[in-house]
Amino acid sequence: MRIILVGFGVVCQSFARLLLLREVELVKNYGFHPRVVAIVDHGGAIINSKGLDLKKVLSLKAEKGTVAVSPEHGRLGMSPLDVIGSVEAEAVVEATPTNIKDGEPGLSHIKAAFRSGKHVVTTNKGPLALAMPALTELADYNKVCLRFSGTVGAGTPILSLAKKCLLGDRIVSIRGILNGTTNYILTEMDEKRISFQQALENAQKLGCAEADPSMDIDGFDAACKLVIMANWIMNKKVTLKNVSIQGIRNVTVRALEEAAKKHCTIKLIGSIQDGLKVAPTEISRHDPLFVGGVLNAVTFVSEFAGEETIIGRGAGGMETASAILRDLLDIKQSLATRLMA
């Protein structure tokens, strides 16, 4: 499989490392021969239709900050759209940063990939949160696959648990902690009885909250993930504007103390039942969703198999890279099954 990487930050660099580490096993266990034929970053692109030497590319990136300066294969200033449109490949890995205003530049990258008949694996929540129903339709129209495991739970296979492991069942509702930063802040507030502001500053010092923390603490990140789950798992045709969103800025130590009296705590819970909602919610200490720190946790309520909760770290470069690899293997398998149908 020939692959184009669009965006070459922590996640795609981890992915390149993962391919180097697991090359032999991927061929042996899955008959999977990945070949990265192009990488685009802010400086331009590096292209080799025979497959790039990933070890060299990683060194180049570390030394020079961009892959486009490669004397042999570099293309200074070449744009992602040009690369996607002109380089022959079966799949595009789209890993540019999330933007929930207009989904760009990811949205255009994904559409361009579909139009040129390429499958897409993305870790970018923006395009999905804003246009998932349209994007899945466009993928179907172009007879290609769109996969995005890494957008929800990073390495924790939250989407696949629901989609693959409950075959023949029906998921009737979902609720969960979908954002590690807010979970960290609320856990700190609950355990140390410190204010939201103080806990946020601690999180920022530790690097588990951004300088501009709005995406996390105002609930947008959780809402994006909720949209993705609603579309993918429950076949709802929704976008970000269908989610009722309330963040954690107004959660007080007082409210946490009141909750504690009832053997509860407060978590930022995303839920899909009648509608889609993100809001601070009281959770019993006996609920499997009662997990602290930066963990994510999601409970699926299924009609016959009961309630299943999955818990894991919702972030990390290598974890997200492992999700990209799963998606590519999944596309390979889907194609085999599709040929049979």
Next chain:
Amino acid sequence: MRIILVGFGVVCQSFARLLLLREVELVKNYGFHPRVVAIVDHGGAIINSKGLDLKKVLSLKAEKGTVAVSPEHGRLGMSPLDVIGSVEAEAVVEATPTNIKDGEPGLSHIKAAFRSGKHVVTTNKGPLALAMPALTELADYNKVCLRFSGTVGAGTPILSLAKKCLLGDRIVSIRGILNGTTNYILTEMDEKRISFQQALENAQKLGCAEADPSMDIDGFDAACKLVIMANWIMNKKVTLKNVSIQGIRNVTVRALEEAAKKHCTIKLIGSIQDGLKVAPTEISRHDPLFVGGVLNAVTFVSEFAGEETIIGRGAGGMETASAILRDLLDIKQSLATRLMA
């Protein structure tokens, strides 16, 4: 797909109900046409090569206690081995009770099914715990599938999470609470500070421990599940005799109090790392495995995707029936993929 049900207790009756409930969707969503052509219980068999009327069969069972008395299709006294050998079908669902002394009668049923070219879905831990490496070899030799999702976690897709959702990754260790009864007893002891004996009696009154509770409280049930996970997920060729097993009879309130001082509790943990082990183990209250009541919980440590924990009820007729259905759908899909390979 023509199916023979061997054993017609709570689980297979729930399975029959599930097929009735989901008939239309199974055809529509999965192209799956299940047809139960024979059912065997303690009284004999009921056989109809065109497919049994499951509604009628369920009423008959409820009224008469055995399906073999059916005036049209009943075969009083016909043995499971005769049915498996003589009735044409693609799959056998083996759901007789677990026996860890010699695995019978399940072991013979499974072997007979393989020899006559039938796939097997089983909920019976005995044959797997005693002979899983041999059984998987025999299945391969006969070019049929063996599936057993319901043996670990009932409806909670513990085995599939590991096998299907972590494609391209490698699970390096597993630890978990694999038995709901012991979890209930230890939770009661911890929360109410009552003795093991008292908690066991409570559990028996509530019907969540057997009159002879040895399988659960002496750790054998958890050990069986550990053997199944080690073989299926980690490719270890092991049986019950490779597990070091210690139950919970000697766990004292004193020990639980000591653990509580360290913000821990004691759970019966099954683990696969260097070896296979079931033993009462201290678990931090911050560990995702810290779940109470009858819940099961398993943590998979994977090389790249991080640690994932799955939590769910590990018992229930309909839950286990949903696992049987998943396995049959999985067999259908595997066959499609195999034809492609």
